[in-house]
Amino acid sequence: MAQGRLRCGCSHRKTTLLVCSINIVIALYVLRFLYSSLYIYTGNVSRNIVNYTPDQIRKMEESIRIRRAFEPLKLVKLVKELEEELSRGEVVVELSRPLKQKITDEILERLRSLDAGANVTEQREAVERWRREKLEVAKQLTFERGTLNSTIPHEEGGMLVRALESDWALLSEEIGLWMAAEVINKEHDDKPEGEEELEDQILPGRPIPPECHAELHADYSGAAVRWGLTHHKESAADCCQACLDHAKLAKPGEKRCNIWVYCPSETGCHSPDIYEHKHQECWLKYAEKPKLNFKDKYTESYRNSHPTAPLVVPWVSGVVSS
The missing domain is CATH 3.50.4 (Hepatocyte Growth Factor)
Known part of the structure; x- marks a missing residue:
């Protein structure tokens, strides 16, 4: 009975040792495979690295220095300043609705004062005269506060000057002022200089049979x-x-x-x-x-x-x- 137990214990230890040995062999094989893969990868990387000579490095640094030296710094600065100035100049002048209505009424009144047969040119001239007169009043209102008896608020005088000067086209569109362009039919003589035309010549005397x-x-x-x-x-x-x-x-x-x-x-x-x-x-x-x-x-x-x-x-x- 004791011998049977001894044999069973020996068999169990042998099995354990065998399994451990197999695991160790497998682990060593895996480690060897990983090591060989890492060696191959590092070898490829080392072969792809470009080694520059000191002379090549010096030339590249010189090229970078020259390129930076020739950058148009002044031009870039001027462009930025111009962009800032344009962005400031693009501020749209927005007049109040009552002031726009007043401008519209005054222009219509000026147009009604013209003759019934006034052509487009005369209408344009009348509107332009009104614009110049109104611009003069707005400038005086802006620079001589309190000296004029004007119906335009002083606060809107500066905006009105701007609208009547540089933003007149935009203001005309906003108030619906549109005038058709006058079409002038002018005969165009495209005959070369010094060239005579072939015209139906009228011969003197009696008609030719x-x-x-x-x-x-x-x-x-x-x-x-x-x-x-x-x-x-x-x-x-x-x-x-x-x-x-x-x-x-x-x-x-x-x-x-x-x-x-x-x-x-x-x-x-x-x-x-x-x-x-x-x-x-x-x-x-x-x-x-x-x-x-x-x-x-x-x-x-x-x-x-x-x-x-x-x-x-x-x-x-x-x-x-x-």
Whole structure:
């Protein structure tokens, strides 16, 4: 019986020692794992650290010093002072309701005193005169207390001066004073300086018949059958009639007039030839296929090579059936 108890006690101690040994082994294994992880982490951190040389550190300190030296301290100070001044100037002047009503009544009374047909400009001038007069009264009330018999309280005199001067637009909006801007229709001349306009020219003399096919500001080329230097007509219609008559009276084999060119300008007409073409010249020409020399305006390149040429072609021409 005693031996059985002894064996049982020995077995219990062995089991306890075995369990403790296993726990110690596990604890040592865990400690070893934690230590190895810490070693790896510290190794990585040490590898990521940048080591600067003394020369690099000196250059960085010098850069910081230069940057601080060039900071616009005066400009920053001025900006802050300006912001403070603007913030002080943004104080809104608030007049009392009775004073606003009084201002409105006085402006309406001034507008009613105008003529019934007063335009917007006259109304604006009347309101501006009232504003200047009221501003003068308010200034005197502010600086000469007790010397004026005014219905405006002295305490509100300074605010009224401010409202009528710098805050007049805001005050006008608050009291509902709105006046439409006067629209002035002014003809705008966008024609370049020195440039002549192509207008419907009124030719002197009798009307030109439809069969003349007259073209203003046109100069046709062709062989001259009658020189205009010595052939003058009173009107373009007469010049066209001369061309029609020439075509009827031409002999067989002769060139029949089918183009007429007339100079209606009293100052003469320009041409690139050597002659001076005068008023009422009538040129009679022939061309199998009539072709324009110039139409409406002379080109810029042409005027550059012919400085005396005008901008607009002065001739009147027409092509008729021969």
